[in-house]
Amino acid sequence: xxxxxxxxxxxxxxxxxxxxxxxxxxxxxxxxxxxxxxxxxxxxxxxxxxxxxxxxxxxxxxxxxxxxxxxxxxxxxxxxxxxxxxxxxxxxxxxxxxxxxxxxxxxxxxxxxxxxxxxxxxxxxxxxxxxxxxxxxxxxxxxxxxxxxxxxxxxxxxxxxxxxxxxxxxxxxxxxxxxxxxxxxxxxxxxxxxxxxxxxxxxxxxxxxxxxxxxxxxxxxxxxxxxxxxxxxxxxxxxxxxxxxxxxxxxxxxxxxxxxxxxxxxxxxxxxxxxxxxxxxxxxxxxxxxxxxxxxxxxxxxxxxxxxxxxxxxxxxxxxxxxxxxxxxxxxxxxxxxxxxxxxxxxxxxxxxxxxxxxxxxxxxxxxxxxxxxxxxxxxxxxxxxxxxxxxxxxxxxxxxxxxxxxxxxxxxxxxxxxxxxxxxxxxxxxxxxxxxxxxxxxxxxxxxxxxxxxxxxxxxxxxxxxxxxxxxxxxxxxxxxxxxxxxxxxxxxxxxxxxxxxxxxxxxxxxxxxxxxxxxxxxxxxxxxxxxxxxxxxxxxxxxx
Numbered sequence: 001x002x003x004x005x006x007x008x009x010x011x012x013x014x015x016x017x018x019x020x021x022x023x024x025x026x027x028x029x030x031x032x033x034x035x036x037x038x039x040x041x042x043x044x045x046x047x048x049x050x051x052x053x054x055x056x057x058x059x060x061x062x063x064x065x066x067x068x069x070x071x072x073x074x075x076x077x078x079x080x081x082x083x084x085x086x087x088x089x090x091x092x093x094x095x096x097x098x099x100x101x102x103x104x105x106x107x108x109x110x111x112x113x114x115x116x117x118x119x120x121x122x123x124x125x126x127x128x129x130x131x132x133x134x135x136x137x138x139x140x141x142x143x144x145x146x147x148x149x150x151x152x153x154x155x156x157x158x159x160x161x162x163x164x165x166x167x168x169x170x171x172x173x174x175x176x177x178x179x180x181x182x183x184x185x186x187x188x189x190x191x192x193x194x195x196x197x198x199x200x201x202x203x204x205x206x207x208x209x210x211x212x213x214x215x216x217x218x219x220x221x222x223x224x225x226x227x228x229x230x231x232x233x234x235x236x237x238x239x240x241x242x243x244x245x246x247x248x249x250x251x252x253x254x255x256x257x258x259x260x261x262x263x264x265x266x267x268x269x270x271x272x273x274x275x276x277x278x279x280x281x282x283x284x285x286x287x288x289x290x291x292x293x294x295x296x297x298x299x300x301x302x303x304x305x306x307x308x309x310x311x312x313x314x315x316x317x318x319x320x321x322x323x324x325x326x327x328x329x330x331x332x333x334x335x336x337x338x339x340x341x342x343x344x345x346x347x348x349x350x351x352x353x354x355x356x357x358x359x360x361x362x363x364x365x366x367x368x369x370x371x372x373x374x375x376x377x378x379x380x381x382x383x384x385x386x387x388x389x390x391x392x393x394x395x396x397x398x399x400x401x402x403x404x405x406x407x408x409x410x411x412x413x414x415x416x417x418x419x420x421x422x423x424x425x426x427x428x429x430x431x432x433x434x435x436x437x438x439x440x441x442x443x444x445x446x447x448x449x450x451x452x453x454x455x456x457x458x459x460x461x462x463x464x465x466x467x468x469x470x471x472x473x474x475x476x477x478x479x480x481x482x483x484x485x486x487x488x489x490x491x492x493x494x495x496x497x498x499x500x501x502x503x504x505x506x507x508x509x510x511x512x513x514x515x516x517x518x519x520x521x522x523x524x525x526x527x528x529x530x531x532x533x534x535x536x537x538x539x540x541x542x543x544x545x546x
Contacts, residue, residue: 030196050148053169054137058150060096061167062135064089064103071156074103074111074163081116090114099147099170103154105163106131123166127151130164235314236299238281242309244268256315257294276482276501277301281313293501295509382411386454387419390428395452398435402450407442409435412453417461420534426506427461427533430514433499434465434526441469441524461533465526466519477516503528 064070073084080086089101089112103112108127113119129136130151138149147168154163236253240246245267254260263271272278277292279285280301290301303313355364379396386392395411402409421427435450442448445468453464472480481504503526504514512530519525 027197027200030193030200033196050139053148054139054150056150057098057148057167057169058135058137058152060092060098060101061150061152061165064092064101064167065152065154065165068157070103070165071154071162074105074154075156077111079109079111079120081119083111085111086113086116086119088112096167097169099168100166102166102168103163104166106161111163125149125166127164127166130166131161133161235316238313238315239306240268240281240311240313244282246271247310253315256297256299256317281311283311293505295505298502385411385413385415386417388417388421388424388427389419390424391417391421391431391454394428394432395435398432398439402439405439405443405448407439407448407450409439409450409452412451412464415452415454417454417456418534420456420536421461422533422535423510426510427463427530430503430506430528431463431465433503434463434528437499438465438467438469438524438526442467445469456534459532459534459536461530463526463528463530466521466523468519468521468523471518471522471524472516480516481514 067088070085070088073088077083077085085103089103092098093101093114100114101112102110102123104110104123104127108123108131110119110121110123125140130153133153135153136149136151140147140149147170149166149168151164151166153161154165156162233250234252236256237248237250238246238253238257239248246264249257249259249261249264254263257272257277259271268278268282272281276285277294277299280290280292281303283303283305286303288302292299292301298318300316300318301313303311305311352364355361382395382399383392386395395409399409431452431454435452438450442450447468449468451464451466453462453466455462481500500514507514507528507530510530510533512528512533514526514528516524516526
């Protein structure tokens with residue numbers, strides 16, 4: 001079995017902390033860069049020093065060849081160690097520091113050389129180019145070893161080439177200059193390395209503070225746990241940066257907000273669009289447990305700023321809880337209504353029993369007919385005008401509850417709605433919320449009235465709910481459709497302020513609108529327009545005979 005990476009790291013003695021690992025890596029990088037830079041500098045420096053040596057040798061040769069006396073002595077004397085050419089060449093050699101100054105004739109015979117035994121002999125390197133009139137620079141091996149050389153032609157007074165001058169500079173002296181330059185280079189490299197080490201230490205300390213001195217393996221484990229937690233919890237999490245862009249969306253947040261992973265990186269206003277949900281997540285609406293509606297979902301949002309200027313918001317889905325709460329409210333209302341009906345029924349039975357005991361049989365029959373007829377007439381009037389069974393049943397039930405609460409709930413005589421609703425459940429939600437709000441608004445007032453108008457205009461359904469309550473002031477006519485807005489005390493199961501927000505959201509989802517204005521007889525009038533809320537009439541779809 002091969003050892004694990006952690007075991008190999010411990011066996012090699014490598015540190016586990018991020019600070020130590022980052023510092024070592026940066027020091028290694030700085031040292032490598034210093035060595036590489038030094039090598040890159042030394043490589044061309046050697047060539048530059050060679051070129052300088054060759055040019056120096058060539059310059060000495062040119063200066064020597066420019067003396068006319070040397071050309072005259074070359075032609076007038078023999079190649080001897082004590083000749084004038086040798087004497088002048090040695091003087092120039094000692095003065096210039098050259099390794100040798102060789103003067104030759106056109107046949108390549110030396111007239112001068114530091115080694116007297118080589119005077120009068122052929123040169124060791126080819127003098128053809130210089131004798132032919134060319135100037136030559138090269139690094140070559142001669143009788144005195146490797147040297148930098150410069151060769152130039154030697155001309156007489158008439159300009160004719162009478163020989164050549166070859167000057168050499170010992171190559172070891174060039175190498176010595178290079179070696180002498182290395183300590184200075186390493187000093188500069190050491191200084192750069194020291195600056196790099198200091199910068200690496202400062203960066204490592206910053207990384208240590210930001211990572212809280214954790215090991216890379218610990219950070220990796222934390223990231224894995226974070227991903228598992230964020231995508232496993234049943235609560236939406238949205239993280240924003242300081243610019244308001246989405247930087248994290250877990251799976252639940254994507255589901256609740258109706259977004260996908262492509263929304264990450266987009267500004268919040270672009271991803272969600274304008275609305276209360278955007279304002280809550282962006283922090284423009286502050287508070288705890290803020291209610292908002294996204295689609296048909298009722299969400300509870302909380303927002304917490306982060307140290308980097310961003311924020312993290314959590315979202316909880318309380319749609320089912322809100323539905324249960326509304327059903328509980330309805331159930332309580334029905335219970336109250338049934339309790340009141342029970343008392344009313346007992347009173348009616350007592351009245352009927354008294355009439356029978358008094359043997360007033362005709363009056364008893366009239367009384368029974370009157371009581372039964374009232375409810376029957378109300379139900380018949382509603383079903384004649386509202387053909388959809390769900391909506392008609394809702395209004396019949398609401399009329400019974402309104403009666404027990406002392407409110408006169410009527411369906412306008414000009415109401416007419418056929419049984420062709422595309423989304424009857426959505427309209428039931430809208431009508432139920434508006435009627436409930438109207439009943440709450442007129443409760444406890446004298447001559448409490450609520451009127452419902454439902455009409456079909458082509459495929460458009462128009463709903464109006466009027467009440468005799470205090471009405472809605474103009475400065476609140478938009479606020480009442482916002483999530484969480486309410487003038488009533490919250491119920492025991494949760495918060496209010498959802499019903500009208502759902503009404504507007506459902507209306508807008510159907511391409512319609514919801515607004516409030518003053519009722520003609522006082523109070524408030526809510527109007528909801530739902531384009532294409534009704535299906536095409538069957539008669540309209542039958543083709544006319546040709």
